Amino acid sequence: MSFLTRLSNGWQITMNSFKVLKENKQLIIFPILSGASMLLVMGSFFVAMLGTSSWQIELIETHGDAYYWGFTLLFYLVNYFVVIFFNVALTHCTRLYFHGEEVTIRKGIEFSLTRIGAIFSWALFAATVGTLLRYLQENTGWLGRIIIGLLGLAWSVTTFFVVPVIAYEDLGPIGAFKRSASIMKDKWGESAASTFSIGLIQFFAILLISVPLLMVGAAVHIILGVALGVLSALLIMAIISATQTIFISAVYHNVNGDPVEHFNDAFVDNLFEKK
Numbered sequence: 323m324s325f326l327t328r329l330s331n332g333w334q335i336t337m338n339s340f341k342v343l344k345e346n347k348q349l350i351i352f353p354i355l356s357g358a359s360m361l362l363v364m365g366s367f368f369v370a371m372l373g374t375s376s377w378q379i380e381l382i383e384t385h386g387d388a389y390y391w392g393f394t395l396l397f398y399l400v401n402y403f404v405v406i407f408f409n410v411a412l413t414h415c416t417r418l419y420f421h422g423e424e425v426t427i428r429k430g431i432e433f434s435l436t437r438i439g440a441i442f443s444w445a446l447f448a449a450t451v452g453t454l455l456r457y458l459q460e461n462t463g464w465l466g467r468i469i470i471g472l473l474g475l476a477w478s479v480t481t482f483f484v485v486p487v488i489a490y491e492d493l494g495p496i497g498a499f500k501r502s503a504s505i506m507k508d509k510w511g512e513s514a515a516s517t518f519s520i521g522l523i524q525f526f527a528i529l530l531i532s533v534p535l536l537m538v539g540a541a542v543h544i545i546l547g548v549a550l551g552v553l554s555a556l557l558i559m560a561i562i563s564a565t566q567t568i569f570i571s572a573v574y575h576n577v578n579g580d581p582v583e584h585f586n587d588a589f590v591d592n593l594f595e596k597k
Contacts, residue, residue: 330515331512331515332512332513332514332515332516332519333515333516333519335512335516335569335572335573336515336516336519336520336565336569338572339516339565339566339568339569339572340565342416342419342568342572343561343564343565343568345419346415346419346425348425348426348427349412349415349416349425349564349568350560350561350564351427352408352409352411352412352415352427352430352564352567353408353412353559353560353561353563353564353567354560355408356404356405356407356408356409356563357556357559357560359404359408360401360404360405363397363400363401363404367393367396367397367400371393391453391457394453394456395449395450395453396449398448398449398452398453399445399446399449400445401449402444402445402448402449402452403441403442403445406441406444406445406485406488407434407438407441408434409485409567410433410434410437410441410485410488410489411427411430411431411433411434412430412564412567412568412571413485413486413489413567413570413571414429414430414433414434414489415427415429415430416567416568416571416572417571417575420571420572420575433489437488437489440488440489440498441488443494443495444484444488444495444498446495447495447496447499448481448495451477455470455473455474455477458470459471479506480499480502480503480506481499481502481503482502482505482506482513482570483501483502483505483506483509483570483573483574484498484499484501484502485567485570485571486570486571486574486575487501487502487505487574490578505573505574505577508577509573509577512573513573516566516569517566520562520565520566520569523562524558524559524562527558527562528554528555528558531554531558532550532551532552532554532555532558533551535547535550535551535554536548536550536551538550539551
């Protein structure tokens with residue numbers, strides 16, 4: 323399959339992923355819950371750090387390295403866990419839709435709860451890698467920071483398909499990492515096209531919706547403008563996040579030979595032709 327064909331397929335799959343979300347609007351609740359939970363986690367960690375520093379911000383940096391990096395690891399762990407938990411729930415709802423079954427938020431959450439051990443194991447693994455990369459980035463020169471940045475990018479690419487792997491395959495963290503990397507190797511063109519397309523759509527959506535809302539609201543009151551701009555941008559990012567998860571789920575199910583007849587016929591017949 324040519325590179326241009328892969329790019330075209332990635333674009334079409336992305337557009338179909340938007341259609342799936344349009345037909346199952348309740349799925350947007352998962353990235354919203356994920357985002358809200360992350361804000362609560364960030365707030366909780368900030369309060370905890372402030373509390374251990376006698377409620378004085380300037381004393382936060384006086385703690386030793388062990389405290390700082392231990393706190394960083396714990397923060398990454400909780401954040402990864404929250405994000406993966408809700409993405410697994412969304413992935414399962416997408417699978418229900420592909421199989422023609424009823425899609426509900428409850429079913430997604432209940433499924434994630436059955437995979438809680440696998441989700442935690444991956445979150446711990448990812449948090450350890452993230453903490454190590456950050457440690458190296460903060461303790462190397464400019465060349466080292468560039469190299470670590472590239473390693474971080476490689477990590478993001480190779481773990482692109484890790485959520486459905488965690489959801490449906492009985493693999494440990496390293497096995498899930500290898501499986502995700504294998505899928506990316508086969509579907510790198512479609513994934514690259516989707517990532518670029520979704521990023522471009524998000525950029526223009528914020529530019530054409532959030533910025534005008536901010537300006538119109540600011541004409542009434544600056545607080546109203548900021549609120550409209552921020553809330554609309556967050557909603558756009560939630561839609562984009564859900565769409566990307568649907569894309570990942572669709573590609574994963576096709577790779578595994580699972581039916582995706584409710585995506586549409588063109589998806590099955592044309593978008594995943596064999597190499």
